[in-house]
Amino acid sequence: MTERISHPRQTSVGPESRQALERAREAVSREAWGDAYQVMHGIDPDLLDADDLVALADAAWWTSRVDESVAVRTKAYSAYVDGGASRQAGHCAWMLFYEHRQAGRNAAAAGWLHRARQRLGGEPECVEQCYLAWADSEEAQNRSAFGEAMDHARRMAGIAQRCGSADLLALSTEAEAGVLLAEGRVAEGIDRLDDAMCAVAAGELSAFFTGWIFCLGLQQCMACAELDRAVEWTEAAMAWCAAMPEENNFRGLCRVHRVEVLELRGFWSQAAVEAALTCKELLPYEAQAAAEAVYLEGEIQRRRGDTAAAGRSYARARELGRDPQPGLALLLLAQGRSDASEAALRVAIAADGGRHRGRLFAAQVEILLALGRLDEARAVADELAAVAREWQLRRESDRTWPHATAAWAGGAVAFADHDLRRAFPLLHRALALWLDLGVPYEAAQTRMTLAAADRAAGDDESARLELRAAHAAFEALGAVPDVRRAAALLRLPGELTGREVEVLRLVAGGRTNRAVAAELTISEHTVARHLNNIFAKIDVSSRAAATAYAYTHGLVAPRA
Numbered sequence: 289m290t291e292r293i294s295h296p297r298q299t300s301v302g303p304e305s306r307q308a309l310e311r312a313r314e315a316v317s318r319e320a321w322g323d324a325y326q327v328m329h330g331i332d333p334d335l336l337d338a339d340d341l342v343a344l345a346d347a348a349w350w351t352s353r354v355d356e357s358v359a360v361r362t363k364a365y366s367a368y369v370d371g372g373a374s375r376q377a378g379h380c381a382w383m384l385f386y387e388h389r390q391a392g393r394n395a396a397a398a399g400w401l402h403r404a405r406q407r408l409g410g411e412p413e414c415v416e417q418c419y420l421a422w423a424d425s426e427e428a429q430n431r432s433a434f435g436e437a438m439d440h441a442r443r444m445a446g447i448a449q450r451c452g453s454a455d456l457l458a459l460s461t462e463a464e465a466g467v468l469l470a471e472g473r474v475a476e477g478i479d480r481l482d483d484a485m486c487a488v489a490a491g492e493l494s495a496f497f498t499g500w501i502f503c504l505g506l507q508q509c510m511a512c513a514e515l516d517r518a519v520e521w522t523e524a525a526m527a528w529c530a531a532m533p534e535e536n537n538f539r540g541l542c543r544v545h546r547v548e549v550l551e552l553r554g555f556w557s558q559a560a561v562e563a564a565l566t567c568k569e570l571l572p573y574e575a576q577a578a579a580e581a582v583y584l585e586g587e588i589q590r591r592r593g594d595t596a597a598a599g600r601s602y603a604r605a606r607e608l609g610r611d612p613q614p615g616l617a618l619l620l621l622a623q624g625r626s627d628a629s630e631a632a633l634r635v636a637i638a639a640d641g642g643r644h645r646g647r648l649f650a651a652q653v654e655i656l657l658a659l660g661r662l663d664e665a666r667a668v669a670d671e672l673a674a675v676a677r678e679w680q681l682r683r684e685s686d687r688t689w690p691h692a693t694a695a696w697a698g699g700a701v702a703f704a705d706h707d708l709r710r711a712f713p714l715l716h717r718a719l720a721l722w723l724d725l726g727v728p729y730e731a732a733q734t735r736m737t738l739a740a741a742d743r744a745a746g747d748d749e750s751a752r753l754e755l756r757a758a759h760a761a762f763e764a765l766g767a768v769p770d771v772r773r774a775a776a777l778l779r780l781p782g783e784l785t786g787r788e789v790e791v792l793r794l795v796a797g798g799r800t801n802r803a804v805a806a807e808l809t810i811s812e813h814t815v816a817r818h819l820n821n822i823f824a825k826i827d828v829s830s831r832a833a834a835t836a837y838a839y840t841h842g843l844v845a846p847r848a
Contacts, residue, residue, distance in 0.1 A: 305335050316343045319495055320533060321350035333360075338367035342380065349387065350537050354573040358387050365403075375416050378407030382419040391573045415451035418444045418460065425463050434471040441467055455497040458487040462501050466508060474512055474682035481505055481517075489524055498528060499538030506545040513689035515552065515725055522546045540569030544577050547584050554728040554765050556588045563588075579610035587615050591729065593768040595619060595809070611636055613644070614651030621655055622769070624787065624810040630655050646675060646693050653697045657704050665704070669697040692721035696734050703741045711741050732761035736774065752778065784825055791818040795831055796838035 308327055315324035325347035328340065336344065341364035348357035361384055368377035381404035389397035401423060408416050421444035428437035445460035462484040468477030487493055488501050502525040509518045525542040532539075543566045550559035566581040586601030598619055602612035613636035620629035633655060637648050649672050656665035676694035680686050699714030715738045722731035735758035742751035759774035772793075773786030784792065787808075794804045801815045808815075819834075828834050 305331055309335070309340065312340070312343070316347070321347045322533060325351050325353075333363065338364050338371060338373070338376065341367060342376075345383075352537055352569070352573070354387060354391060358384060358391075361387070369407075374407045374411055375414055378404050378411070379416045379419070381407055382416070382423075385423075392575060413447060413450070415447065415453045415456060418447050418451075418453065418456040421447065422459060422463055425467065429467055429470050432470075434467055437467045437470075438464065454487065455493050458484050458493055458501055459497060461487075462504055466504070469508055469512055472678075472682045474679075475684045477508075478512070478514060478517075481508060485521060489521075495532065499536070499542070502528065503538060503541045503545075506542065510545060510548055512683070515549070515689070515727075518545065519549050519553070519726075522549050540566050540574060541577055543569065544581050547581050551584050551588060552727050554761075556592070556766055560585055560588050575608045576610070579605045579608035582608060583610050583612055583615065586612060590615055590619050590622070591765070591767045591770070595623065611639065614648050617655060618651055621658060624808070624814060626655065626659050630659060646672065646690050649675070650693050650697060653700060657700060662701070662704055665697075666701045669694070669701045672697045687721060687724060689725060689727075692718050692725060692727075692730070695721060696730070696737070699734075699741075700737055703737060703744070706744075708741055708745055712738075712745075715741060728761050729765055729767065732758040732765075732767075732770065735761075736770075736777075739777065784822060788818050788822050788825070791815060792822050792834060792838050795819065796835040 308331055312324050312327040312331070315321075315327065324343065328336070328344040328347060333341070341360055345357045345361035345364060348354075348360060361380055365377055365380040365384065368374075368380055381400050385397045385400040385404060388394075388400060405420060408414070408420055411417070421440045425437045425440035425444065428434075428440060441460055441463040444463060445457060448456035448460055461480055465477045465480035465484060468474075468480060471477075484501055485505050488498050488505070491498075493501070502521070506518060506521055506525060509521060522542070522545050526546055529536050529539045529542055543562055547559050547562045547566055550556070550562060563581040563585040567578045570578040570581075582601055583605040586598045586605060589595075589598035589601055598615070602616045602619065605612045614633055617629045617633040617636070620626075620632065630652075633648065633652050637645075637652065640648055649668050652668050653665050653672070656662075656668065672690070672694040676686075676688070676690040679688055679690040695714045695718035699711045699718055702708075702711035702714060715734060719731055719734045719738065722728075722734055735754040739751040739754035739758065742748070742754060755774050755778045759771060759778060762770040762774055769786060769790075772789050776784050776786065776789040790808060791804055794807060799807070801812050801819075804815045805812045819831075822834060823829060826834065826837050828837060
């Protein structure tokens with residue numbers, strides 16, 4: 289700011305209020321937002337000039353008092369307008385656009401952006417016009433006008449350079465990266481993203497822009513499956529948050545991506561704790577970001593076998609605006625509701641804008657194979673292979689997440705079609721890629737399919753090795769249902785399915801068919817069918833014999 293603009297209602301300031309103002313301004317200068325808020329909040333607003341009102345709004349925002357921030361900043365805007373300070377008023381209007389949009393109030397956001405354009409459009413070139421160029425670039429990108437979007441991003445860079453703003457120059461670089469990534473020029477986009485993140489990691493930017501670019505960069509990194517970068521930058525972002533004062537409004541936004549990374553890397557307990565913290569930090573003003581953390585919490589619960597908790601998390605994610613797919617469909621499949629699972633996923637795929645396409649298709653392959661609809665599964669696997677080929681052109685690499693997913697899907701379909709010659713190279717490639725990417729759960733699941741293929745080929749020793757490795761990985765993750773499934777295949781002849789092992793364990797524990805049906809959320813008829821299959825596979829003819837078999841094979845603990 290070049291000059292202090294007085295609030296039109298300002299009255300004479302007494303000695304105590306003047307001292308309080310000086311303390312508050314000093315706290316603002318060192319970005320001690322909690323201290324600044326406590327002091328300024330106790331001062332009569334009529335004694336604050338426009339710059340002080342902005343400082344109070346900033347302090348309220350940093351301490352997660354978003355509604356108060358908006359109310360105070362609105363007063364500051366009016367004060368700047370009354371004082372004829374168009375640049376300051378324009379910047380204030382843009383910040384109100386940002387705050388309203390982050391809170392999901394899109395109509396109000398659009399109005400404030402229009403006001404920012406009115407205030408800044410007729411001014412000589414100034415650094416505040418960078419914000420308008422950023423908004424123009426984003427709007428053009430959203431309608432796929434990528435050339436226009438890049439022109440706006442470069443216009444922003446030029447203004448930032450001429451005005452000497454390192455903050456906005458870094459943001460313009462990130463904007464260029466976003467345009468390139470959206471256009472599908474992933475390798476170029478990643479290079480520009482690296483440039484922007486260098487300025488952040490080197491500590492060259494102010495706190496607001498450091499947090500903002502961290503959040504944007506991590507979001508883009510996860511969207512283009514750059515897991516290694518996401519790990520590195522998430523750690524850097526959380527280290528920055530930890531070094532900042534406790535009142536850091538970016539902490540929750542950065543933590544969302546940390547939850548994503550931890551979940552993928554298999555650190556599920558830590559991810560669950562971080563997810564709960566994320567929701568506490570983000571709600572109620574960042575519902576969309578919080579919804580992603582809630583969904584990931586549901587994924588961990590589902591894989592750990594806590595189906596009731598997973599169902600609640602998926603329902604909560606939907607309330608917050610996140611479609612809980614494919615997790616909910618896979619939960620329904622685990623509960624034996626295959627038709628409902630397939631229908632729910634089909635609807636989600638039709639509505640998806642592309643962000644979750646690979647995960648949705650992979651789940652669809654799994655569900656269609658469970659339903660025995662091989663031709664449909666093959667068609668979806670072919671689509672995944674096309675996605676991988678497209679991604680290879682964009683990323684200039686054949687060792688990405690889409691390639692691992694496509695290899696697994698193609699191998700699983702080939703195995704289901706008894707085409708072992710095609711299945712083996714695809715499954716081995718998928719396993720190698722998952723291990724290289726550092727994604728243990730998907731690697732262990734691929735091992736399970738490989739073990740089944742080995743056994744079908746008569747290679748029991750290789751099957752046992754894959755099952756042992758999968759079992760160890762599932763145990764480390766805490767994936768209880770998968771641990772049981774792997775253990776059953778290691779110990780039992782006849783290859784009992786995971787569901788059959790669950791039924792056998794409950795029957796051995798003394799449950800009736802009705803009790804088993806209630807606990808597993810399946811029908812009594814389905815329980816009876818599972819028991820008939822179990823009796824045939826383990827060569828027994830009664831519940832008592834099946835119970836004895838379960839105890840002797842370690843499926844249940846001996847009674848005291």
